[in-house]
Amino acid sequence: MRIGIVSQWYPPEPVTIPADLSRELAARGHTVRVLTGHPNYPHGELYEGYEQHWRTVEHHNGVTVRRVPLYTSHDSSGVRRAANYLSFAATSSAAAGRFLAGADVVYVYLTPATVFAAPALLRLLHGIPSVVHVQDVWPDSVTASPLAPRGLAGRAVSRTLTAAVGQIYRLASGIVVIAPSMRDLLVERGADPEKIRVVLNWANESLFRPVTEKSDIGRRERCTFMYAGAMGPFQNVGDSVCAAAAVADVADLVLVGSGIEEDAARRIAADLKADNVRFLGRRPAGEMAALYAAADFQLVTLRDLPMFRGTIPSKLQAALACGSPVLVSVPGDCAELVERAGVGLACPPEDWRALADRMRQAAKLPAVERAEMGRRALETYRGRMSLRAGVDAIEEMLRAAA
Structure with missing residues (x-):
């Protein structure tokens, strides 16, 4: 043609x-x-x-x-x-x-x-x-x-x-x-x-793939969640910071990327004295797989709007293509897919307390269970996405x- x-x-x-x-x-x-x-x-x-x-x-x-x-x-x-x-x-x-x-x-x-x-x-x-x-x-x-x-x-x-x-x-x-x-x-x-x-x-399969090399993200001996992507009005990054601050005893949140809501998210982290929240700024695309590999879970969030109930955010495919388990705070199809495939945890959007509960639950999972989630993540991506x-x-x- x-x-x-x-x-x-x-x-x-x-x-x-x-x-x-x-x-x-x-x-x-x-x-x-x-x-x-x-x-x-x-x-x-x-x-x-x-x-x-x-x-x-x-x-x-x-x-x-x-x-x-x-x-x-x-x-x-x-x-x-x-x-x-x-x-x-x-x-x-x-x-x-x-x-x-x-x-x-x-x-x-x-x-x-x-x-x-x-x-x-x-x-x-x-x-x-x-x-x-x-x-x-x-x-x-x-x-x-x-x-x-x-x-x-x-x-x-x-x-x-x-x-x-x-x-x-x-x-x-x-x-x-x-x-x-x-x-x-x-x-x-x-x-x-x-x-x-x-x-x-x-996903961009030349960038998002399983790798053994891990980026230095200042990781500590605790469960690490990563949000990687745009920080705009629809991503609700502020709630992620609030949730992370509430579980500072067991988890870290690392944010990669930027956007018009980044300054507001930084102010929230400063106001809450959330020393377990780190902003890494924009990183070259070629580093993303190694960044994903350095975290335990990729965080996928969107606001609770009707238009997002029929959306699968691109961050989900990127995470699954890397074999990374996910924590999603997204309405509709995305949460259903994650729970049905057993590739991570889900919670209602725009509810930072529910997100904090899921972060704590994820942090308690044994390493072998997280690894199994990662295996299913890659299998789901290759078979369906x-x-x-x-x-x-x-x-x-x-x-x-x-």
Whole structure:
């Protein structure tokens, strides 16, 4: 097939699914073209070595990549965030007519939802079908954000986005969702159930894998939990700090990464005098497997919002791919998967006392039981979430649409 891929984000940005998919599809004999932006995510600053030009073409692993200009921003301003999304919608639409006109089918990495502007134009002008890969549910992920407008303006934004997303689901020939409850939610909102297939996301398997070498994280002789990832408004990192402070006699919490809520989390740790909480800042991607190996449990948290009940956070796949047990404070499918597979412990979200209880319970587990959880974690990842399984399913959907 001649396959187009549209994604606002693409390596060297830390968004691997579109790149993994493009590489694997090309290796299977398909002709693959990727339409994306100049790299600036997640810091909102253009990556070193890049300059924004209208026509930037690269070739990677048999894949042709066309980059278009966009407004670079990823800060706490809702207006600038909207400008970032809408600018890519405009420039990708302008470039798609020529760059992807010969495609048999287009795969759309649907986050943000504005990415669908170019595929919609291709369908209108050339009749090219598309398969959308829904990573987060709109408008919920916008309206629940602290960056969203409130009051009358907020309601107008919600109505507009609801109508636009409904149109996306109608126009798409296939819809990939990342969790069973997400499928149910989309069907409830009018999406055709015959179009939808659940495909669990995979991890970046070049980075997340079992290793014997462990990073120095200042480990002490106690159970160590690690939170690794973005510290934004949805991750509820403050509750993790509160929980860790309550179990300072038996456990440590190590936080790797950064985000707009990091300063607030640091203040909470200082106010609680939580000397068992350590912030390591951002670390190179190549160090992540060794960092994961240095902790006993990976901590996965999200706020208790309806849109997250149908979400499997990418941190879960990364942890399981490393053979790491997990402690999850996430609503819905994620907690159910963890408990059913026996790969860790779960508790209700936004309840730091319940999280503290689970931390204490985890700290008491014998080493042999933690090791067995780790073995099941890797087995679960390889059987249900691997790159090969995901690409097989998406390739099948692309072929059906084409």
